[in-house]
Amino acid sequence: MKFFLDTASLDEITEAVSWGAVAGVTTNPTLYAKIGGKLQDFEQHIKKICSLVPGPVSAEVDAADAQSMIAQGRALAALADNVAVKVPMTLSGLAATRALANEGIEVNMTLVFSVPQAIMAARAGARFVSPFVGRFDDIAEDGIEQLANIVAALHNYDFRDVGPKGQSIEVIAASIRNPNHVTQAALLGADIATVPFGVLKKCAEHPLTTNGLAAFAADWEKVKQA
Numbered sequence: 049m050k051f052f053l054d055t056a057s058l059d060e061i062t063e064a065v066s067w068g069a070v071a072g073v074t075t076n077p078t079l080y081a082k083i084g085g086k087l088q089d090f091e092q093h094i095k096k097i098c099s100l101v102p103g104p105v106s107a108e109v110d111a112a113d114a115q116s117m118i119a120q121g122r123a124l125a126a127l128a129d130n131v132a133v134k135v136p137m138t139l140s141g142l143a144a145t146r147a148l149a150n151e152g153i154e155v156n157m158t159l160v161f162s163v164p165q166a167i168m169a170a171r172a173g174a175r176f177v178s179p180f181v182g183r184f185d186d187i188a189e190d191g192i193e194q195l196a197n198i199v200a201a202l203h204n205y206d207f208r209d210v211g212p213k214g215q216s217i218e219v220i221a222a223s224i225r226n227p228n229h230v231t232q233a234a235l236l237g238a239d240i241a242t243v244p245f246g247v248l249k250k251c252a253e254h255p256l257t258t259n260g261l262a263a264f265a266a267d268w269e270k271v272k273q274a
């Protein structure tokens with residue numbers, strides 16, 4: 049499984065890329081607003097992210113109708129070679145995905161919560177599909193079970209004939225809230241998990257690692273004094 053970083057922060061991206069685990073970035077309007085982003089800086093910001101990341105960078109359209117989504121998608125894709133256009137799972141979003149995929153533009157279909165939605169996204173030519181795990185947990189439902197269903201259903205078929213440039217769809221486990229979500233996503237075979245900076249940091253930690261390090265340090269002091 050690959051890690052994407054779910055953030056719009058350049059500092060977080062720079063630091064996490066240095067750890068060697070980041071294969072892409074996903075952003076959305078909420079994440080851009082969180083870092084105090086301004087509309088007039090948005091395209092430059094996406095370009096900067098694209099230059100820092102060795103893989104796809106999802107940038108979201110904000111239009112609701114298909115023609116405007118297509119126009120925005122083309123403009124975003126022109127910013128850098130590694131832009132993936134993030135499009136919401138709506139009928140207009142599906143139409144925009146089909147049109148953009150026909151032009152060889154990679155689409156990440158977001159706000160996906162069910163198997164039929166994921167299959168529709170795949171058929172429309174999406175390069176990535178993003179089932180949201182945490183948002184199910186927020187309403188006391190099992191987000192991991194929904195993710196497992198989507199991964200299993202998509203694995204039954206080959207979507208290379210409908211994807212951009214003959215590539216098949218990859219599942220991005222999104223709305224990831226903790227390392228346990230990461231564990232579950234990896235065990236059930238999600239291709240990618242997009243995780244916030246804090247969660248990725250926690251993924252490198254374990255209490256027994258911390259305790260083990262303290263024990264080694266104490267014993268090394270004994271060795272030095274022997």
Ligand code: G3P
Binds near residue numbers: 054
């Ligand atoms: O990429 C966006 C997705 O991960 C949303 O997460 O925490 O807003 O449910 P969240």
